[in-house]
Amino acid sequence: MTARALIIGAPRSGSGKTSVTIGLLRAFARRGVKVRGIKTGPDYIDPGFHAAATGLPGLNLDSWAMEPGLLRHLANTHAESADLLVIESAMGLFDGIRSEPNRSGAASDLARLFGVPVLLVLDVSGQSQTAAAIAYGFAHYDPQVSIAGCVLNRAGSERHRTLCTDAINDIGLPVLGTVLRDPTLILPERHLGLVQASEHPEMDAHINRLADAMEASLDLDAIFNAARPFEIPGGSNDRALAPPGQRIALAQDAAFTFLYPHHTHHWRAAGAELVPFSPLDDEAPPADCDVCWIPGGYPELHAGRLAACDNFRMGLAQFAETKPVHGECGGYMVLGETLEDADGVTHRMASLLSHHTSFAKRKMNLGYRQATLLSNCPLGREGETVRGHEFHYARVVSPGDDTPFAMIADGLGKPIGPSGGRRGHVSGSFFHAIAAG
Structure with missing residues (x-):
């Protein structure tokens, strides 16, 4: 039927x-x-x-x-x-x-x-x-x-x-x-x-x-x-976001939930295995995975608990010594030095990137984005463009000294500037990827 x-x-x-x-x-x-x-x-x-x-x-x-x-x-x-x-x-x-x-x-x-x-x-x-x-x-x-x-x-x-x-x-x-x-x-x-x-x-x-x-x-x-x-011609998935690895350690709990269903479906269809772990339960990414993906979500609501998860932070740092770690939006916030919650309390984060973010000093950022990657990373190869968006109230209050992750433009192609950071095997930004550009 x-x-x-x-x-x-x-x-x-x-x-x-x-x-x-x-x-x-x-x-x-x-x-x-x-x-x-x-x-x-x-x-x-x-x-x-x-x-x-x-x-x-x-x-x-x-x-x-x-x-x-x-x-x-x-x-x-x-x-x-x-x-x-x-x-x-x-x-x-x-x-x-x-x-x-x-x-x-x-x-x-x-x-x-x-x-x-x-x-x-x-x-x-x-x-x-x-x-x-x-x-x-x-x-x-x-x-x-x-x-x-x-x-x-x-x-x-x-x-x-x-x-x-x-x-x-x-x-x-x-x-x-x-x-x-x-x-x-x-x-x-x-x-x-x-x-x-x-x-x-x-x-x-x-x-x-x-x-x-x-x-x-x-x-x-x-x-x-x-x-x-619903009778439409067949299409192609060649512009879908490629799996970032064969075994993907995926942060997944109440703080990290924002991963598009079409990504997980495509990654599995391409033969990748998704291995969930919970930072809020103080779990580190499994060592037998070859990449770690930390999606967006609501880390600002759980900042104190995340700061107390020593096993997560130490295990993540050990993983990042040899394997890629990427954070989107909330994941990017957690990869930084500190996160200030809505009450103005500052909590230590993973310190794998050098920026500091704040949810107390809010500013809404919303819109489509085109990200041109500045190096090879879990989103693609250097020079490739990925389409996605930003939607967040938190903002960077101290940018740190990491190399920018991407150059971004808005949905009409108007340049916005450098976005996010990368250091060693670690990368992240407020940008959420949807598909290859």
Whole structure:
């Protein structure tokens, strides 16, 4: 059976796309549908919720960072074991950067590239018939993007629902259900977005509440039928990030979770073995591995505990004497000399690089990045360009004296300058890699 696919889009962030998506994923799974979630754009957290709702790994598809061939390869691989793909948009449906056609990072790129229709989630709080004007604009803004119907979210009453529904039906768009305002359906957040699914104390119960709400409020049969068969040409994975080694020691615990699912899938498919270890449990990277990868996450929330993990720090230093160690964002922070937490307390870190970082002196950094590597490293060869992004509030307060790791530019190619550091076999930066450039 060919999988069907549907994009969950909205006019803006905060409209309720994630809650609707998670609820639909669990509701369809309850029906015996083999449903899988996909998130557009650079987002580590929502794929974890998709996996929790379905019991199957999530996926990111980023039209700016990934060439169309890689997008097709990843999407087809994900669809092989699915009846239904539910693709959650980042931000607003058309929100991306100015770039070549269908390379903006917006979910609308995937709607055009793959011919996938959109279910539009409208937060109708504070409005009624105006919701129809918004829906009309979406339906006519881009003739290559098909709006299959609308879901109304956060309606205040049955009268409110009727006013919005009648107005939208009058412009020729079906309303496939309405979710009434319910504060208990809101997912908890922190500074980088939602609290991760693995940290939510009652995650499964909350997902079931969302599924109950979707089953009671939405026409699941109509939504399934609105999805179109997902039939796209095969792609290529030659622009995927190559495995950094044969046996990869992967830091993995509550402090280090931000590694894209497509990386781990590709690395395993290429024959690499991922060997997890927990810095928070004072574990060092296994000595029989040939590279250590420390992903991003929330080390700033665990800085005191990490500082007390002597076995981790000493074992990491011993590993780095002969083998590559790479840190992304939070991993980069831990490789430095010190990390200042939100309370202004400074904690010692691994001291394998010479920079100092602070979460108390915050400054948000957010955006696509192109990193040109200045030496051979776990991300690639000297001179190669890797596409990715930055999203962090911590910042370097003392740069140290290490050699820069890469020269970075923004998503439009405007130079930003040197990024990160490297010393011996150790490298790291705030840059998160998504795909080869």
